[in-house]
Amino acid sequence: MPPAFFSGSKILIDVGFLSFLEDRLKLVDKKMMSRSAGYHHDLTAALEHLRESGGKRIRPIITLLIGSILGAADEKLISLSASIELLHTATLVHDDLIDGALLRRGNPTLNSHWTPAATVLTGDFIFAQAALLAAEIESTEAMSLFAETLSIIVNGEISQLFGRNKFSSKEDYYHRIFEKTGSLFALSAKAAALISPADRKYIKPAEEYGKEIGKAFQIVDDVLDFTGDQDRVGKPIGNDLRQGVPTLPAIYYGEKFPEDEVLGKILDGSASDSAVEELIKRINQSGVIQLAMDDARESSEKAINTLAGFPDGRDREALEKLATFIVDRDL
């Protein structure tokens, strides 16, 4: 059984080296709902639903740990964490709509009465709640960073939307996963350093830690899309590829076996289902998974190295272990 930490449905941290964060993570969770009282019940219910179903809380963990090392006030770190987690949630809500529209799978509703219109508005409402919490921190620098990160994420989504079904280079891929994932991890770490009373020399390495751990996290996510247990991952293996989005294993495979025409056929939509299944097997057996995992491990090590100048202690140790844990996870 995987640790509850990565079960995708609990915020509880069962991995031992993070358990000391449990109380603060509960406060983050509470904070996410704190400003939504008094609005339409469907909006607050949707927000509650999303909070409950809510993810690994890995970004808040990074914010809390970096901020804690650098002496930032718990109250501000909790607002910042909640704000970033809501920003992440809002982009996911709109993402669902975008993927749904693109794949014509019908309305990707969170519950049966959610139309696309309600989904757009719920996402907007969550953006507003995220901005409200960001304003609580009283740092216009953090606020600005917050808005820039949203621009980067949206820019990445637009680029991906218009660039689907094109073969990507490794460089394209890394750029894309920075926009999609790394930017928000970088925000989680950098903003925590920004709002701390510590020397500003920590801001840049904090940002680098976030970028690298975000990169490792997304590579592993993309690897698990090929190697994971379909029942546990909750979607068919090779899902990205089926949707015309080549991730790192497929890119490495394309470079190693340029004569295999199935990859091109998948991207232009002319491959049969069975041909796709066969290609996924070939990708799994070709050694490219290992190449991708080597990249993830490299980023994880880089992340750990950026912490070299940070004060020693439990928090820094947890950030180091987190970087390793993220690569070794199987879900």
Added chain:
Amino acid sequence: MPPAFFSGSKILIDVGFLSFLEDRLKLVDKKMMSRSAGYHHDLTAALEHLRESGGKRIRPIITLLIGSILGAADEKLISLSASIELLHTATLVHDDLIDGALLRRGNPTLNSHWTPAATVLTGDFIFAQAALLAAEIESTEAMSLFAETLSIIVNGEISQLFGRNKFSSKEDYYHRIFEKTGSLFALSAKAAALISPADRKYIKPAEEYGKEIGKAFQIVDDVLDFTGDQDRVGKPIGNDLRQGVPTLPAIYYGEKFPEDEVLGKILDGSASDSAVEELIKRINQSGVIQLAMDDARESSEKAINTLAGFPDGRDREALEKLATFIVDRDL
């Protein structure tokens, strides 16, 4: 011919009492694009398109005038104005999608290649640009107000989405138009006072001015939906009613003629096209237009009265004339 100010396609202020704002409004316009460089060309092109096709710029006018009376720095007022105008634009972009989805008129695309997915993302991108400019003002109080206003607007849209085709009371209507329009006018005025160096006693009356002028503006908009020239307004007369949204003239009509069953039939979708046309004529001839206009004039006068304690001069005079002008417009 209407003044270009209300043509809906120019920012130019042709009405004499506002012409002195022209240079500053051009700077607002420029500011709206200032942070979008470097992003995907479709995003910047969409933003440019929206800026060009851009509306009356009435909110920036209010911000510039209130801020100017109270001694706020031009630079901050321009960022604030641009930020609020972008927030408004973003909500309109998502609104189009929502109305399109609801009415099943197909994709309300700004140009032929805009899918709903691209529309959602463009709106999100514009939210991000609005937040970036809001952060430039370096007032966390204004930032917070900004996010609260977005919450109010979205809350109003969700309430309207789930409450369509229900008969509203006058109170419901006023609450709805505050959420939809008044809140953003109130933000335009209140935030300008907030960031000014003047006494905080001006904040509340500034907010009231915004609320009342916003109320008058929306009532007149809703009246013009019944009385306007279809070709100039650009949509069929009685458009709101056809969409199942009762506005003030229809509400007054329903109160005055409870025995007329067509209104109820329109709201439950069982009225024929010709019955709708006939009802629109009856509403126009029933005297309720005058009742609605009386309400608009009352709000306009209230707006003017809230300025009583403000320093005299050209800016205050322009705000007073604006309140009257808004009610007397015919487009």
